[in-house]
Structure formats: C-alpha cells, structure tokens
Amino acid sequence: MVEASAPMVVSPLASRCHCAHCGQVAVCPLICGVFVRQAAAPTPGLAPTPADSDSQPVGVQVSVVTARTDTDPVAPRLSSCHSSGVSFAETSCQRRPGTPMTTTGPFPLIGCGFGVAVALPTARSRPMKMRSTATTTTDQRRTMGPSVRNVRQNGAVTASTRRRLLWWALAIAIIAGGLTPTILKQLVQATPQHWQVDLSVYRQAGVSNLRGRAVYDYLAPPQSLPFTYPPFASILAIPLAIVPFKVAGWCWFFVQAAADVAIAGYAVRPLLRRAGPRAPLVLAVAAVASFYLLPVNDGLRFGQVDAFLLLACLLDLHRPPWIARLPQGVLIGVSTAIKLTPGMFIVQLLVTRRWRAAAWAIGAAAGTTGLGALLLPSASFAFWGGALEDTSRLGPNDGTSNQSLRGMLLRVGPGGLWGTAIWAVLVVVVLIVGLGLARAAYARRDTIAEVALVGLVTVLVSPVSWIHHFDWVVLIIGVLLGAGRSRRRVMLAALVYVGYLLDLPWWGQWRLVATGQSFPQQSNGNPWGVLMNNGFGLLALVCLVIFALRTWKSPTTLPEKSLPTPE
Numbered sequence: 172m173v174e175a176s177a178p179m180v181v182s183p184l185a186s187r188c189h190c191a192h193c194g195q196v197a198v199c200p201l202i203c204g205v206f207v208r209q210a211a212a213p214t215p216g217l218a219p220t221p222a223d224s225d226s227q228p229v230g231v232q233v234s235v236v237t238a239r240t241d242t243d244p245v246a247p248r249l250s251s252c253h254s255s256g257v258s259f260a261e262t263s264c265q266r267r268p269g270t271p272m273t274t275t276g277p278f279p280l281i282g283c284g285f286g287v288a289v290a291l292p293t294a295r296s297r298p299m300k301m302r303s304t305a306t307t308t309t310d311q312r313r314t315m316g317p318s319v320r321n322v323r324q325n326g327a328v329t330a331s332t333r334r335r336l337l338w339w340a341l342a343i344a345i346i347a348g349g350l351t352p353t354i355l356k357q358l359v360q361a362t363p364q365h366w367q368v369d370l371s372v373y374r375q376a377g378v379s380n381l382r383g384r385a386v387y388d389y390l391a392p393p394q395s396l397p398f399t400y401p402p403f404a405s406i407l408a409i410p411l412a413i414v415p416f417k418v419a420g421w422c423w424f425f426v427q428a429a430a431d432v433a434i435a436g437y438a439v440r441p442l443l444r445r446a447g448p449r450a451p452l453v454l455a456v457a458a459v460a461s462f463y464l465l466p467v468n469d470g471l472r473f474g475q476v477d478a479f480l481l482l483a484c485l486l487d488l489h490r491p492p493w494i495a496r497l498p499q500g501v502l503i504g505v506s507t508a509i510k511l512t513p514g515m516f517i518v519q520l521l522v523t524r525r526w527r528a529a530a531w532a533i534g535a536a537a538g539t540t541g542l543g544a545l546l547l548p549s550a551s552f553a554f555w556g557g558a559l560e561d562t563s564r565l566g567p568n569d570g571t572s573n574q575s576l577r578g579m580l581l582r583v584g585p586g587g588l589w590g591t592a593i594w595a596v597l598v599v600v601v602l603i604v605g606l607g608l609a610r611a612a613y614a615r616r617d618t619i620a621e622v623a624l625v626g627l628v629t630v631l632v633s634p635v636s637w638i639h640h641f642d643w644v645v646l647i648i649g650v651l652l653g654a655g656r657s658r659r660r661v662m663l664a665a666l667v668y669v670g671y672l673l674d675l676p677w678w679g680q681w682r683l684v685a686t687g688q689s690f691p692q693q694s695n696g697n698p699w700g701v702l703m704n705n706g707f708g709l710l711a712l713v714c715l716v717i718f719a720l721r722t723w724k725s726p727t728t729l730p731e732k733s734l735p736t737p738e
Contacts, residue, residue, distance in 0.1 A: 335448060342451035349459030350428055357472045358424060364393045367420040370474025372396050374419060376405035377412030386550040387558045397564050402550045403543035404509045423474050430478040431467055432458040434642075437485055437619055438649025445654045461645050464671045466707075469639035477642055480506045481626065484516050485646075489618045500528035504535025508543070512640075515629040519621070522606050523613045565635045571680045574708040575636035576601065583701055598632045601715070605631070608718050620650045624718060627711055641707055644671050647714050663717060670710045679704025 358366075375391035376398040386398055386405050398405060411419045435458040436443065442457070443450040461467050470477055486494055487502035494502075500520060506513035514536070520529035544551040562568055569581035576597050584590050605628035612620035626643030630636040644667065652664035682700035702709065 331448070335451075338449060338451040342455035345452070345455035346432060346458050349455075349462060353462055353468065353471055354424070358421065361472075365472075366393075367416075367423065367474035368394055368396065369476075370411070370420055370423050371416065372398055373400075373404075373408045373474075373476070374411040374416060376400075377408035377410070380405055380409055380547065380550075381412055385553065386547070387553045396566075397558075399558070399564055400510055401508060401540065401543060402547045402554055403539045405550065406543060406546060407509065420474060424471060427471060427475070427478050428462070430482045431461055431471075431642075431645075434478065434482055434485065434645050435461045435649075437489065438646045439652065440619065440649075441654035442649075442652065445656075457649075460668070464642075464644065464668070465674060466639050466641035466644060466671060469637075470642055473639060475639050476510065477640055480510055480513055481622075481642060481646075484513055484626075485619075485622050488516070488622055498528070498531045499525070500531030500533075501535045503528075504532040504537075505539055507532070507536040508539035512629050512633055515625055515632075519606060519609055519613075519625045523610055562634050566637075568635055571676045571704060572637045573635050574630070574638060574641065574676065574705065574711070575633050576631050576708065577634045578636070579705045579708045582705065601628055601631050601712075604719060605715055608715070608722055611722050617650075619646055620718075623647045623650050624715075627715060631708070631711055631715075636708075638676065638707060641671065641711070644711075644714075651714075651717070667710065667714060671707065675703045675706030679706060 371393065372391040375389060376386050379386045379389050379398075386402065388397075390397055411423075414422075432454070436454050438461075439453065439457045442453055446453040462471070467478075469475070483502040483506045487499060490499060500517075503513060503516045503520070507517065517529060517532045517536070520532060558564060566572070568578060570578075573581075577594050580590050580594050580597075584593060605624055609621045609624040609628070612618075612624060623643055623646035627647060630640050630643060633640075648664050648668050648671075651660055651667060653660050655661055679700045679702065683697055683704060
C-alpha cells in the first residue's frame with residue numbers, strides 16, 4: 172500500500188464531498204482502490220502547529236491510502252470542488268468532464284462509483300510525502316471512514332459497491348420483465364406476415380447485392396415492400412443476408428432494445444443525477460416506460476433502424492469520453508448516408524457555426540455515398556436517378572401512419588397547388604422556429620434538448636414520417652421532465668407521454684370510417700376523428716410551441732459572445 176504521511180488541510184466547507192454525477196460517498200476499490208480516512212480536526216481557537224504553518228489554518232486533516240502499487244501509477248487530472256474551492260485530482264473517472272463536485276455531511280469524501288477524486292494539497296500547503304507500506308495499521312483502520320471499514324483485506328468489494336451491484340441487478344430484472352410482453356407479442360406470437368417486416372426489407376437488399384439482382388426493383392416478402400434507403404445502406408445490410416432471418420430478427424430486436432435503453436438513459440440524465448445510488452432503478456423504469464410508447468414499440472415490432480440513427484446523432488453531439496477520438500460530425504455523416512433524414516443535423520451544425528464538425532459530417536456522408544456508388548454503380552444510378560424522387564415507393568403518403576406536415580395536409584388540407592403552397596410555408600416556419608430553439612439549446616449547453624428539437628423538426632418537415640420515426644419523442648419527454656422537481660414540468664411530460672402511448676391516429680381513422688367518412692380523403696364532418704387521426708403530428712407541433720414558450724419566458728441562453736467557439 173501507499174500512504175500519504177503528510178496530512179492535508181481541507182476547508183470545513185468541504186465536509187463530505189461527493190460526486191454530483193452518481194451521488195456516491197464511497198470510493199470504488201474495483202477501479203482505483205483509493206480510500207480516505209478522517210483524522211482529528213484541530214481544536215477551535217488554537218493556532219496551527221509550526222509543522223503546519225504553511226498550510227491552511229483551519230480544517231479537517233485527511234490522509235489518502237491507495238491500494239495501487241508503485242508499478243501501477245495513477246496519472247491524476249486536476250479538477251475542482253465548485254462548492255468549496257478545494258482542489259481534487261480525478262483518476263480513472265468515467266463521468267463527463269465538468270460535472271461539479273458538491274459537499275454535504277461530516278467528512279471529506281474522495282470518490283464515486285465510476286472513479287475517484289482525491290483531495291490534493293492547495294497552493295499554500297506543503298507537498299505530500301509518500302511512503303510504501305504493506306498493510307494498514309490498527310490505528311489507521313480505527314480512523315478510517317465507514318466505507319473503508321467495509322472493505323475486506325485483499326481488495327474485496329465494499330458494502331456500497333455491493334449495494335450498487337444489487338441496484339443494477341434489480342434494474343436488469345425490471346428491464347427484462349418490462350420487455351417480456353413485447354417479446355411475446357412481436358417475436359413469439361407474431362405471424363410471418365407481420366414478423367420484423369422492415370428488417371426483412373433490409374436483409375433482402377443485402378441478398379440482392381450478393382446475388383446481383385436489382386436492389387430497388389425487388390419487392391421483399393412478406394408484404395412486397397421495396398428498399399428505399401441509399402445504396403450504402405444496402406451494403407451494410409449484407410451481414411444480415413448471411414445469417415438466417417430468424418436469427419437476424421431476434422438479434423436485431425435485442426440490440427435495438429439496448430439502444431432504446433441508452434436513449435432513455437440520456438433522456439432522463441437529470442433524474443439519474445438526482446436519484447444518486449438508485450439511478451439504475453430510475454433508468455430501468457424510464458427504459459420500460461419508453462418501450463410502450465407507440466413509436467418505440469413500432470420500431471421494435473418492424474425491426475427498424477431509427478433507434479440506431481437517433482443514438483448515433485445523439486452521441487455525436489453529446490460527445491461521451493469513449494468516442495472523443497472520433498471527430499465530431501462523422502457519426503452524423505454516416506447516418507445521413509444510411510438514411511437521408513439525419514442530414515438535418517448537418518444543417519444544425521452549420522446554423523451553430525460548428526464548421527469543423529459540419530465539414531467532417533459532409534465529408535463522411537460524401538465519402539460513404541461515394542463508396543456506395545463505387546461498389547454499386549447501377550444501384551446508385553437507380554436510386555439517385557429516380558427512386559429517390561418517387562415518394563409513392565415509401566407507401567401511401569396520405570395514410571394514417573404518415574404524421575408529417577405533408578401527411579396531415581394530404582388528409583385534411585386542400586389539394587393541388589394550394590396544398591403544396593401551404594405545406595411549403597409551414598415547412599419554412601417549422602424550420603425557422605425549430606432550428607432557432609435548437610440553437611438556443613446549444614447555447615446553454617443542453618445537448619439533449621438540441622438533439623430532441625432537431626429530430627422533432629426532421630419528422631415534421633420530411634415528406635413522409637411514419638409513426639415509428641417519432642421515437643425522438645423519448646428525448647422530448649425527458650427534456651420536459653427535467654429533474655422532476657417542477658410539478659408543471661412533470662404534468663407536461665406526463666401528458667406528452669400519454670399522447671404517444673395511445674393509438675390516437677388509428678383511433679381517429681376507425682372513428683372516421685365508422686361514421687361513414689371517405690378515408691383517407693378529406694374528412695370535415697367529424698372534427699374529433701380528424702384531430703385524433705393527426706394526433707402525433709399535432710402533438711409534435713404542440714411540443715414545439717411549449718419549447719418556444721419556455722425559451723421565451725426563461726431566456727437562459729448565453730449571450731452571443733459566450734457561445735462555444737466555432738470550429
């Protein structure tokens with residue numbers, strides 16, 4: 172063991188520091204094995220001893236004991252405790268940089284479940300002298316904090332770590348239990364006519380590449396649907412063609428469910444911070460709740476790709492540490508080459524003047540598209556030369572499942588030139604308002620809100636946005652909910668959740684048909700049926716208005732000069 176023999180003096184304000192990321196007070200010996208023990212505080216009113224005259228005069232003396240050996244050094248990165256001004260060294264910590272350290276309670280903490288923050292001497296205190304020892308003494312064990320006394324001698328798990336593992340085990344059980352009804356309904360009991368229909372289309376595109384048949388002319392069973400994505404996406408579908416369809420379907424379902432869990436976790440990040448050690452339980456509840464939103468459930472039912480594209484764009488803008496080496500914009504560019512709609516995020520990068528990220532996104536999209544043209548020249552010509560312009564290949568544009576602005580206007584608005592003009596005006600208004608709100612979210616460093624708003628704009632202005640394209644609503648609900656401290660925000664989030672939980676569009680269609688309306692032609696005789704039939708698109712517009720009012724009433728955006736420096 173290595174012990175800091177020289178005591179450090181910490182301000183009394185720093186009495187019980189803990190990490191705001193996870194809320195843990197105990198350290199994680201599995202990661203870095205750094206522990207803290209409390210020494211006696213100086214008697215109030217007495218001057219410091221001469222040996223400590225170059226240190227801060229008042230405070231709690233702490234020593235650091237680490238289980239690391241000299242052959243396994245830790246290179247600390249310096250951060251600071253925002254509430255007390257005490258300096259900390261952050262070692263092996265996986266939390267997002269910039270997460271503030273907070274303080275409560277009787278003794279200084281050093282660490283969290285994802286790493287360790289160790290109190291360092293301040294500029295006025297003398298440097299630490301390290302000496303190597305094999306074990307801690309009896310006196311040291313007596314003065315150690317509760318988290319250290321729970322550690323077994325040979326680096327075993329602390330009681331707090333065991334509790335965290337139990338929380339994670341409970342969370343996994345909740346997620347598995349919550350997903351089971353969907354598994355039974357969509358995988359076990361579903362008929363071949365409705366089993367992973369969109370995944371079958373992707374797989375047949377890969378089969379077409381292997382067999383040399385026309386990618387965009389083949390109609391995939393069981394519903395005779397054409398492949399509608401760019402040629403590069405058909406190249407990525409080749410691995411699906413190698414394995415049996417049943418195997419591909421089951422694997423795709425569970426990987427997509429894992430992506431949905433990650434998306435739900437990002438959506439409720441403020442709530443996870445508030446939950447502290449119970450964060451895994453909150454994550455599990457949020458994930459299970461998201462499974463039953465109709466857009467998410469339809470994505471699992473059809474074997475869709477939207478969850479992966481959403482997560483890729485979210486990671487590209489949020490920048491977790493484990494993708495820091497990948498230039499920002501690359502994931503957005505590749506997603507755009509797979510499906511054109513993520514290209515709206517390239518527009519967002521340009522609006523916010525992130526020039527370098529926009530260049531990387533455009534370069535990645537162009538490079539992967541060029542690769543598709545090089546490997547599949549005939550398919551590329553067929554797609555860019557005609558298939559892209561034929562929106563009828565996507566399905567009935569005036570059907571209930573198309574909840575975009577254009578889909579709603581095709582069902583209830585005027586047709587012909589007037590309908591096109593109204594649609595164009597609405598698209599411009601939504602683009603200006605939506606991207607303006609997304610830029611404001613970027614200015615206040617609210618990445619989740621930025622991604623949610625850009626996704627919301629995308630599904631509204633796209634000519635065709637099926638119900639399963641609205642899985643961006645998971646982020647919308649999370650942003651509205653926040654940390655759950657405001658009753659008004661909780662109510663708004665609950666209303667939006669219930670709106671996308673119910674089959675409102677289909678209820679509206681059934682009501683219109685039952686009352687003798689000619690569906691999906693214009694139906695003005697039953698306003699309630701029309702409202703429900705266009706419920707998801709209208710609710711998306713309502714969410715946009717809510718965000719606009721929230722930004723207008725609480726202008727928390729940073730001034731222009733404080734915006735992040737464009738790259």
